[in-house]
Amino acid sequence: MIGSDHRPASMIQGGAVFPHRHLLGIEGLQPHEIRFLLDEAERWVDAPASPPDRRLAGLTQINAFFENSTRTLLSFEIAGKRLGADVVNMHAAQSSVKKGETLIDTAQTLNAMRADVLVIRHGSSGAVQLIADKVDCPVLNAGDGRHEHPTQALLDALTIRRRLGSIAHKRVVICGDLLHSRVARSNILALTALAAEVRVCAPSTLMPAQVERMYVQPFTDFDAALEGADVVMMLRLQTERMDGAYVPSPREYRLRYGLTPERLARVPDALIMHPGPMNRGVEIDSSVADGPRSAITEQVAMGVAVRMACLDVLTRRARGVEGWA
Amino acid sequence: MSAVAFLNARLVCPVQGEREGGLLVRDGAVEAFGTVAVPDGAAVVDCGGKHLAPGIVDLGVFAIDRAAFRAGGIVRVGLMPDQSPPLDDPGVVQRASLIGKPDLWIHPIAAATRGLKGEELAELAFCRSAGAKAAGTGARWIADSNVMRRVLLYARDLDMAVVSHPEDGGLTAGAVATEGETATRLGLPAAPAVAEALAVARDLLLAEETGARLHLRQVTTAAAFDLVRAAKRRGVRVTCGVGPAHLFLSDIALSGFRSFAHLSPPLRDEADRQACLAAVADGTVDVIHSGHQPKGPEAKRLPFADSEAGAAGAETLLALALALWRDGRVTLPRLFALLASQPARVLGLDAGTLEPGKPADLLLFHADAPWRVDAEVYAGMAGNTPFDGLPVQGRALRLWKGGREVI
Numbered sequence: 001m002i003g004s005d006h007r008p009a010s011m012i013q014g015g016a017v018f019p020h021r022h023l024l025g026i027e028g029l030q031p032h033e034i035r036f037l038l039d040e041a042e043r044w045v046d047a048p049a050s051p052p053d054r055r056l057a058g059l060t061q062i063n064a065f066f067e068n069s070t071r072t073l074l075s076f077e078i079a080g081k082r083l084g085a086d087v088v089n090m091h092a093a094q095s096s097v098k099k100g101e102t103l104i105d106t107a108q109t110l111n112a113m114r115a116d117v118l119v120i121r122h123g124s125s126g127a128v129q130l131i132a133d134k135v136d137c138p139v140l141n142a143g144d145g146r147h148e149h150p151t152q153a154l155l156d157a158l159t160i161r162r163r164l165g166s167i168a169h170k171r172v173v174i175c176g177d178l179l180h181s182r183v184a185r186s187n188i189l190a191l192t193a194l195a196a197e198v199r200v201c202a203p204s205t206l207m208p209a210q211v212e213r214m215y216v217q218p219f220t221d222f223d224a225a226l227e228g229a230d231v232v233m234m235l236r237l238q239t240e241r242m243d244g245a246y247v248p249s250p251r252e253y254r255l256r257y258g259l260t261p262e263r264l265a266r267v268p269d270a271l272i273m274h275p276g277p278m279n280r281g282v283e284i285d286s287s288v289a290d291g292p293r294s295a296i297t298e299q300v301a302m303g304v305a306v307r308m309a310c311l312d313v314l315t316r317r318a319r320g321v322e323g324w325a
Numbered sequence: 326m327s328a329v330a331f332l333n334a335r336l337v338c339p340v341q342g343e344r345e346g347g348l349l350v351r352d353g354a355v356e357a358f359g360t361v362a363v364p365d366g367a368a369v370v371d372c373g374g375k376h377l378a379p380g381i382v383d384l385g386v387f388a389i390d391r392a393a394f395r396a397g398g399i400v401r402v403g404l405m406p407d408q409s410p411p412l413d414d415p416g417v418v419q420r421a422s423l424i425g426k427p428d429l430w431i432h433p434i435a436a437a438t439r440g441l442k443g444e445e446l447a448e449l450a451f452c453r454s455a456g457a458k459a460a461g462t463g464a465r466w467i468a469d470s471n472v473m474r475r476v477l478l479y480a481r482d483l484d485m486a487v488v489s490h491p492e493d494g495g496l497t498a499g500a501v502a503t504e505g506e507t508a509t510r511l512g513l514p515a516a517p518a519v520a521e522a523l524a525v526a527r528d529l530l531l532a533e534e535t536g537a538r539l540h541l542r543q544v545t546t547a548a549a550f551d552l553v554r555a556a557k558r559r560g561v562r563v564t565c566g567v568g569p570a571h572l573f574l575s576d577i578a579l580s581g582f583r584s585f586a587h588l589s590p591p592l593r594d595e596a597d598r599q600a601c602l603a604a605v606a607d608g609t610v611d612v613i614h615s616g617h618q619p620k621g622p623e624a625k626r627l628p629f630a631d632s633e634a635g636a637a638g639a640e641t642l643l644a645l646a647l648a649l650w651r652d653g654r655v656t657l658p659r660l661f662a663l664l665a666s667q668p669a670r671v672l673g674l675d676a677g678t679l680e681p682g683k684p685a686d687l688l689l690f691h692a693d694a695p696w697r698v699d700a701e702v703y704a705g706m707a708g709n710t711p712f713d714g715l716p717v718q719g720r721a722l723r724l725w726k727g728g729r730e731v732i
Contacts, residue, residue, distance in 0.1 A: 027510070104626055124628030125512040126582030145630065146512030185512055209504035209515065 015317060015324040022132045022139040023310055025148035026189035034193055038158050040309035045162075045302065054084025059116035059315060061085040064106070064131075065142070066092045066122040071276060071300065072142050072152075076119045079307035085117075107131040117315055120144075125182075138314035140307075146180050151310060152275055153186035155302040157194060159295050160231055162302075163271050168195035173225050174216075175201040175257055176235025176283055177246070179208050183275045184235055188214050201225040203256065205246045222257050226267050233273040234259050234283050242282070250282045259284045264291070271295050328356070329728060330363045331687070334372035338379070338679035339662035348377060350685040353728035358679050370723075372689055378661045379677050380686035380724060383639065384566060384668035385434070385488065385542050386617040387464075389421075393617060393639040393705025394429055395731055398688040398721030402429070402617075403488075403672055406436035407463040413439050413447040415455040422456025428731045432672050434461040434488050437476045443467040446479055453483055458672040459540070461488035464589055464634075466524050468494050473528065477537035486538040486564075486671050491524035491549065492516075492590055501630045503591045507576040513630060518593055522548035529556045532563055540671045541565040543616070545590050547600030554609050564671050566612035569645035570636060570711055572601050578711055584625045584632035585700070586711040588616075591634075605663070606654045612671065613649075613663040615642040619707035637709050641698055643690060645712070647719035650692075685728035694720040 017036050026034070047053065061080040065073055073089065080087040092106070103122075110118060111134065118139045120128045125145030132139040143149040161167055172191050178184045178200055191198050192215045200211060201219040211218055219225035226232065237253060247253045254260070258281075259272065272284075272294045280286045289296055316324035331348040336358065347361035363369060380400030387405045394402060404421055406412040412421060413436035425431040435452035437460040439445045449460050460480045466489065467473040473489075480487045500516035502508040508515035525541060529552055532539035544550055544565040556563050570588055575595045578586040586592060593601075604610045618635030625632050646664055649655050655663070661677075665686075669677030676684050698715045700708035724731040 103628070122628065124630050126630075127628035129582060130626070130628055144512075145628070146514075148512070182512060185510070208509040209517070210506040210509055213506040214510065 018313055022141075023150055023314060024129050024132055024139065024141045026150050026153050026186045026193070027148065029193070031193045034154070034157070034190055037154055037306070037309055037313065038161060040313055041154065041158050041302070041306040044305040044308040052082070052084065055312060055319070056080065056315060057084035059085045060114070061087045061117045061119065061311065062090060062110055062113070062115040063087065063119040063142070064090045064092060064110060066120070066127070067143070069121055069142070072121065075300070075303045076142060076307050079304050079311055082304070083308055083311060085311070103127060103130065104134055107134040111135040111137070116318060117311060137318070140310055140314065143182055146182050146185070148186045149182040150186050151303065151306050152183050153190040154310070155299055155306040156187055156233065156273060156275070157190050158302045158306055159273065159299050160271065163295055164230060167191065169197065170230040171197045171199065171228055172231040172233060173199045173201060173229045174233045174235065175222060175225065175259070177206045177237050177241060178202045178211065178235065179206045180238070180241070181235050187233065188216055192216065199225045199229075201257070203247055206241075223263065223266065226263060229267045229270045231271045231273060232259060232267065236275065236277065237279060237283050239279070250279070254282055258282060259288050261285060261287055264288050273299060275299070328364050328367035329370060330361055330367045331370045331372055331377055332361065332363070333374055334377035334689070335374065336377050336679060337657045337661050339658050339666040340678045340680055342658050343656070348679060348687070350728045353685055355679055355681050355683050355685050357681060375722060376657070376690050376692050378657070378688050378690065379665035379679055380688045380726065381642065381664045382668040382672070382674070382677050383617065383642065384612050384614045384671060386615060386639065387635060388617060388619050388706060389425065389431060390617060390619055390639060390705045391425070391429055393619065393637065393703070395724060396704040396721065397615065397639040397641070398643050398690060398724055399639055400430065400686040400688070400724060400726045400731070401669070401674070401676065402431055403458065403668065404431050404433045405463060406434050406441060406461050411436045411441045411463070412452070412457070413441070415448060415451040418452045418457050419455035427729060428726055430726065432456070432458040432674065434459045436460070437462055437480070437487060438467065438472065441465065443469060443472055446475060449479060449483055449485065453485060457485070458674065459486045459488050462490050464490055466490050466492055466494050470527060470531065474531050474535060477531055477535040477539070481535055481537035484673070486540045486673070488540045488542050489528050490543070491521055491528055491541050493520040493523040496520035496523065501587060501591065501634070502579060503576050503593050505576055505594050507579050511579060511582065511629070513579070518546045518597060519548060521546045521590060522552060525549040525552050529553070529561060529563060533559065533561045536562070538562045539564075540612075543567060543571070543590055544604070544610070545571040545593050545601060546597045550600055550604040550609055557609070564611040564667070565609070566614050567601050567605065567610050568614055568616045568638060569642065570638070571598065572605065573645060573648070574598070574711055579629070582629040583711070584627060584629050585636060585709050585713065587629060587632050587634050588636055588711070589634035602654060605649060610663065611667045613642075613646050614668065615639045619705055620709045621707045625709050635709070636711055637703065637705055637707050640703060640705055641710060641712055641717065643721055644696070644717035644719040647692060648717070651718070685725055687725040688721060689723040690719060690721050693718050696720060
């Protein structure tokens with residue numbers, strides 16, 4: 001065993017501390033590897049803006065987004081640029097590049113252009129892995145279908161660690177559309193790996209089958225789930241799922257699962273999180289989202305730091321960083 | 326045609342059992358089984374102590390893939406109506422029923438409804454006279470119970486079995502996996518396993534009420550097998566099939582988004598897999614089939630949910646089915662009932678055994694020959710097998726259709 005709880009992961013030298021070519025998901029990462037990424041991100045949080053650290057200068061980062069995104073794309077773009085990379089964005093969403101061999105063809109095209117790192121979002125679970133198998137450079141999963149969104153889980157973990165000091169043994173409640181949420185999957189994997197106690201809460205129509213096999217405790221009663229919570233993480237409910245398909249109406253959803261000031265009063269010390277974009281007045285009330293215990297804007301800031309760390313770590317081998325070659 | 330004597334064989338017949346001896350074939354039909362006197366002028370085939378069994382009758386294949394069928398020891402196939410165009414027209418049916426001969430006999434399963442849409446009855450009597458041996462719903466179910474009932478009534482009048490795909494379409498809409506831990510971890514759209522039992526229950530009740538013959542092409546869950554068992558006890562004219570994938574793989578095979586394991590119905594959990602094995606052992610299962618559906622990279626090298634369902638199975642059917650015998654779940658005669666005589670009976674064919682008078686559809690196989698399934702070296706149209714890399718035992722050596730060797 002390389003990592004132990006008694007020494008910081010950053011003490012472990014060389015590429016052995018993160019022996020992965022890609023970051024496709026939290027699945028498959030060891031706890032010490034997750035902690036290593038968090039430690040690496042930590043240094044970018046407080047890094048001074050000048051002089052800029054241009055360690056990725058001369059490298060080409062392609063953000064290939066096959067699905068619409070504003071904040072994640074922007075976050076990856078800023079992260080790359082802060083490190084001096086040449087960042088190119090490819091918006092393939094809603095275009096002809098959606099199905100068929102084209103995905104593999106697109107991967108091969110990107111590969112032929114000799115990107116140094118690829119950041120990919122796709123609407124189908126597993127699509128990013130499929131592309132990663134076809135290219136020579138590191139691939140970062142920026143969200144694939146309902147499967148994983150690893151950098152979101154890392155930034156959430158970093159936010160919790162900075163606010164609460166540690167993650168182990170903290171009670172985290174994840175509430176909302178778990179069935180369709182890649183954020184929830186990655187967060188469950190990361191937080192349970194870091195020894196948090198994870199509760200998930202959703203109406204049964206939005207709860208994935210056998211989710212308890214991922215070492216979480218499922219709840220349908222939000223108030224019961226909130227009992228003793230250290231962190232409350234709300235998930236976005238897509239508008240097309242609010243009108244009868246999975247829940248009867250937005251207002252009924254708010255009644256049972258909305259994070260309202262009244263509910264907040266039951267957990268006066270809990271940290272409030274949301275991956276955004278929020279449906280204010282549905283899953284979270286504005287006064288809660290903007291309140292003093294909300295870490296929502298901080299999550300966005302952590303996102304850039306985490307993505308800088310991931311871009312740095314994954315390109316170390318190609319850059320010939322000592323101990324990583 | 327003159328006589329051929331097959332000597333020094335381990336004979337396997339679903340009806341006459343297993344014994345060492347020989348088989349005499351004259352004019353394309355079996356003349357004698359067991360102790361054989363070689364007539365003057367007869368050709369002699371020395372079987373070298375290997376197994377000689379009825380050629381496999383593969384009920385419910387999606388493509389005509391001669392090389393794969395030859396490699397798999399398959400002499401007759403029931404062709405699914407899901408062709409392009411669908412087998413809902415006598416002309417198309419007739420063409421399909423003729424193009425395989427003489428080496429491969431294709432028995433088309435006519436589309437029960439026009440265009441397989443599940444709305445209007447297709448011309449089943451015309452299709453029957455053009456060679457169709459059953460009516461089928463294709464790789465989907467008929468949602469409207471009234472239409473399904475009329476299909477059963479009409480097919481009963483024609484003495485055709487109705488081959489149905491029992492999965493509740495409402496529950497399975499958009500799904501590519503069975504609900505459970507694997508689908509949850511992979512984030513794949515999934516349907517509950519009960520979607521099968523729900524559809525099986527309806528089809529069984531309609532078959533019972535109409536007195537029609539129903540063949541459930543694939544039954545893969547414990548709950549559905551319980552329904553079939555109970556129906557058989559009540560005397561419902563139902564038969565059912567299962568394929569090697571559901572006997573030997575559970576949904577864990579989807580891990581890593583392996584689209585070769587994207588099947589319809591999807592792979593189930595381990596408890597249901599065990600129920601499939603138990604149903605083979607206790608006689609609930611009537612047919613083991615390959616569900617042969619070769620698909621190239623354009624259909625399979627895609628994100629899992631975007632890939633097409635189906636696996637190439639013809640070449641691995643014999644070896645995988647022999648594993649049931651090797652594991653002591655079935656005897657060899659029973660295995661060839663599952664692979665030959667019972668599928669033949671569903672299609673109304675007088676074939677699938679080595680009884681005197683039957684067509685000499687013969688398979689000589691080496692039961693123990695070891696080999697490794699390799700998706701890259703397939704004889705057939707494509708190697709999309711979920712068993713890629715698996716070491717197996719059992720190879721078809723030679724094959725005869727109506728006494729004539731298939732090269």
